[in-house]
Amino acid sequence: MKPKISFKKHSELPLEKDGANLFLKVMTTVSVFVFVLVFAVYLVLNGVVQNWTVGMSNTLTVQLEPSERALSASEQAQRRQVVVDFFENLDAVERVGFVSEKQMQKLMSPWLGADADISSLPLPELLDVKLKSDQNLDMEKTAAALSEKAPYASLDNHRLWLERLVKFANVLRLLSFLMLCMVFSVCILSISYAVCTSLAIHRPIIEILHIMGAKDSYMASQYAHQNFILGFCAGLAGMLLGVLAIKSIGSVAAHLNATLLGGLSIGWKGWLLMLTLPLWSALLSMTTAWINVKRTLRKMV
């Protein structure tokens, strides 16, 4: 007894000999390969943006540079008050407070030793600004406004720098997402075009099948079957090549600078999604083929 369901389905249409098959195989392999790479970039950026966003606590530090000449106590107080007023007038700010001399001592102790006298050093004064958690502060604008009011005060640039990086990463993330969409559309268009060409080539066979009583779905299922297998095999090849490429980029980069790359990761969910890509590519080419056959045949007598 032969098994009822076999991998090689009976088919009147010689689809495995279609001229467009090689093109479709290469195209799908390359697409899935590119998809894997861009998707990896996307996932890494996602992780990076998240890390950095979490890293930005909702406090920021303002430095008041020590003046060149000696200042009187009232002048000193005046300098401070300008900066405090500036921040207290911002909506996003909850609380403003100077870092006390004791805290400064503690901060500096790793460098200067526990019992150094810091009052004699020309250290900047530090102001802690606590932000309301539900409000966003535009760092760039704030920094510009501050330097106008008090040129001797500066926002801590670590946060500013991070914020710029996050903005940049977000643009990259959007770009990689657009690229994923483009790869996706190119795949669908190529498969559609190949299916329409193939239908035109096999038109005489299809006409005979129609007259023998075949419904459109009979032809469509032969195309769907063929394209499922093609999509799966090409998807598998593309996925393996892509994963191999990521792994080798990763290992080369790890030699360069392990600490920098510590935060870059795709995550197990990302890897899982990549491993299922052949299935998605198979389903995509199957569905595209099915829809296009039905759509094209409806226009045929």
Add this chain to the structure above:
Amino acid sequence: MPQKQDTINDYIVDMRHVGLRYGNGPEIMTDINLSLDYGSFHFLTGKSGAGKTSLLSLMYLALKPTAGTVTVFGKNTGFADRDDMALMRRRLGVVFQDFRLLEHLSAFDNVAVPLRVRGMGENEVRRRVGELLRWVELEKYRDKICSTLSGGEKQRVAIARAVINRPEILLADEPTGSVDDDIGSRIMKLFVELNRLGTTVVIATHSTELISRYNYPRIHLENKSLKVFPPQGRKTDEA
């Protein structure tokens, strides 16, 4: 507006005021009226280019009339959707003038097409096709690719494909054109037998000899119109 004729019709094929043209060309048939009874047997004659193939195409729903209505199995073909047409075609058997086999497939796979398109299981397909191939003495060509068969062998494959499904109507376009006389009469015997079992048969032919040998009415196409002549041959059970 044509009247919707979806109701029961006394004829298996009923053509009313049918006109047909290809594209923007001239009408090749004008105001054709033809009614075929269930279980009837007709020859179809006419010069080459008279429209025999076109008339049969209207019956097997490959063409739609450009004027009038064609009703098959009581259904107006003008109102049938694509899946309806597929279901109607499964009740028809067609032998094309040029065979129109699937040349890249074996004789077996060609004869199996009408069964497979209706989703019949492979075991049943193998049983029925094997049986019929034995009957038309094509068993040894079973796995031969059709493009390697001779004209006469192809014609027998085409006929086997047309009858495998026990059709209610058999439409044959010059089915004895390229076979030897003895195979020709075997094929005719098969058609007569099917007709006895209830199949309606229409055979397009050039052969006056064939017509005179059987006692069946004749549809004659000439000058874009059609005439039906009463039987003029010898008795049908002569062979």
